[in-house]
Amino acid sequence: MSRVSIKTRDDLPEALRPLWDKMTTYGAFENQAGVMAHRLPIFKHMWSLLVDLASEGLVSKRHLELALVTVSLLNKCDYCVSHHAPKLAVQGVSEEGAARLVDYKDHPELDERDKLVVEYSIAVTNNWNKTRDEIFARLRAHFSEAEIVELTWRIALCGAFNRFNDILQLEVEQGVPHSEAAE
Template sequence: MSRIPPTPIDAMSSRTRADCAALAAYGPFQNWAGIAAQSPVVLHHVTEMLVNMRAETALPRRVIELAMVTVSQLNACDYCLSHHVPSLKVTGLSPEGVERLLEAENTELEARDKSVVRYARAVTERSGRMRDAEVSDLRQWFDEGQIVELTWRIALGGAFNRFNDALQIEAEEPLATDVA
């Protein structure tokens, strides 16, 4: 059970209800939205950011999902894993490949995939102690704008992990297969 109760729909302002609807169109995040609605400004700006980032992303879906699952596995965030693992499977990774995502010798990952996983791990575990080579390694597949977006998504994934775990937000059913 979540540590904070969801906001009842009838207690929401029209803008907050609209934000919940926008987030529902983004994916099955009604539990998250109900709790975030306790702070309408949080719900509003997070929803706006997620919707805009999905619409304007410069990254392939597989890259985004590899990064999100890596971060969520490292942080053991069940909520985020429940949403991003199905999406990563849609991009072609088997259930076994997802389980072995953090293993360097995962044969289901191409060189670009492994670079994304290594980078997500570095940003998550030691962002202030990374080597320049860890960013340079990405340049064979991504331009600087894509690297900035990837870094932001990794850091944001970690923030979501902490938020969801701290408030013990329960995963929705059915699980998402369309998250970016």
Template sequence: MARVRDVAIDEVPTDVRPVYQRFADEYGPFLNQVKIFAHRPIALRHIMGMLLEMADNPILDKRHLEIAIVTVSAINRCDYCVAHHGPRLLDFGLSREVVDRILDEDCPGLDRLDRLVRDYAAQVTRDHNRVRDSQFDALRAHFTETQIVELTLRITLCTFFNKFNDVMMLEMEDEAAVFHQGAGNPAAGGANEPSDRG
């Protein structure tokens, strides 16, 4: 159970309801997240609305986007986000082992470009002040500047979601919980749950 109550769709202003409904229906099993964001309709409208708009107008390969998100979420030990985004890596043909070992330097199943994205996401998350020009140059060999901006935006936004979800103690939706129960990933094991919960 989350630390604050769920807000139902009929409690939000009518102009925000389409974003609430569409995010709940189309973005993935994130209903519990939407119910918490709905406490602040402005945030729901703009943050979830931005994610929906980016999904409608993709400029990044979704495989690379999900590799970045799972990497960041594993570093931040956000069970909720790994459980929601890990299955998307499976949809792109990667194995459960990739999800579980995404932070391993020699993670099997990742090609050179996958590792470049993974390593950039890890560097930005662990020590953003030490992203080197050489790493940026390597990205430029494969991505446009606009793509690099979006990749960086999504990496840093992911840390926001990781922290928000964990602090609010969002309950996993059933679909994500099934994936999480089979986890051997770095985020598994309840490491992000405070011992004084309850």
């Protein structure tokens, strides 16, 4: 059970209800949004950012979901793995493949670019202060600088969401298949 009560759309001021409605098009994140709604600036700015990036994002959905699932596996966030592994399946990576992303080097479902995204996600999550220029040379061969910035931001933000969701013990919403974030 969540350590903080979960607010609903009806608890929001009228002006923020359209954002809640947009949020639901992003996925079944009502528990996360409902907890964020305790602080309206957090709800407003986080969900505005997420829905804007969903509609205007430069990074492909496949690469985004590869990054988010990788980070969530590393941080053992069941909530995020449960929400993003199905989105990754839509992008062509099986449930079994998603579960073993951190073992990316010989992953049969990933191409060179996919493996680079996973490697970079691991670097940003675990080795941000020891990452060498070499990986950026490889990133530049596949991504624009704007895409690198967006990918980096989404990876770092996912780590923050992992911590937020886990410390507050957010439960996966009904109807979302529960996935374990075991490595």
